[in-house]
């Protein structure tokens with residue numbers, strides 16, 4: 001950790017103010033490479049392809065997500081991360097492919113059923129949800145209430161019992177996320193960070209096994225970053241599996257046990273955060289001076305011999321240094337704001 005007031009230039013150290021927690025290791029079998037087998041996978045995807053017109057947005061040969069760990073899905077803009085998320089959660093249908101969750105096939109299973117099976121994703125607060133109170137948003141996150149079925153409406157006592165159990169759980173979770181004082185407020189009145197906390201708390205209403213977070217840090221004020229990261233780490237401590245999409249590499253390093261890198265719809269690298277971030281193909285995929293060429297090589301679109309290895313290696317070293325500089329500057333800014 002840097003001395004107080006010193007910028008945190010060590011890319012492997014957690015962002016200032018955060019205490020590192022032990023990483024979960026021993027997740028894979030054999031060498032870390034795209035499609036590597038996991039010791040205990042919770043999701044197994046095979047040949048998943050999604051095309052939009054002539055564009056192949058997702059083309060995943062084989063992917064396993066390890067159970068009981070935090071996996072980050074990273075990649076440049078347009079890599080196919082959100083599309084893969086949508087496919088895995090039943091919000092979109094692939095052109096081809098199969099996948100299982102907890103050993104059960106999810107192909108063709110609609111989103112609401114996927115959620116009931118224990119795989120939930122967070123949702124951004126839409127305009128409509130913003131017009132509901134924080135507590136009502138939480139209640140919406142509960143699944144399997146007896147009140148959902150029409151006959152339960154005939155038995156008010158049963159419904160009320162269920163409703164109060166749901167409300168108790170909602171208030172417990174809101175307290176945990178320090179949002180209980182806001183229970184009666186319109187969700188739209190929350191700050192960006194508080195909305196992210198509500199999105200996460202709402203997902204937990206259904207007591208999921210796998211929580212999928214789409215850019216949990218986007219738009220979050222630095223003051224709330226720490227608490228949000230702690231909540232994500234807590235999910236793992238409570239036995240849940242987490243899969244998240246994130247652009248903020250420092251956060252990925254800090255909380256992820258495993259990183260899957262996508263580019264041009266394919267998985268181009270997998271591994272623990274430290275080794276993945278050293279991978280020149282990964283650095284190039286983000287910041288490479290020869291991005292078109294490098295991406296084409298790592299995704300197999302071009303043959304490796306077409307790449308200029310010397311130039312590309314030099315560019316990788318340069319971009320790695322530039323990336324570290326950007327991260328150091330960002331952290332210095334965060335520290336300044338926290339003072």
Ligand SMILES: Nc1ncnc2c1ncn2[C@@H]1O[C@H](COP(=O)(O)OP(=O)(O)OP(=O)(O)O)[C@@H](O)[C@H]1O
Pocket residue numbers: 052055056057075076077078079080081082083084
């Ligand atoms: N509904 C759609 N119709 C047409 N093209 C789409 C659609 N959804 C995604 N795409 C395209 O598929 C590709 C992958 O998009 P996707 O949003 O999955 O990438 P991403 O990795 O999540 O990017 P970002 O980090 O910018 O969110 C992009 O080229 C995108 O333009």
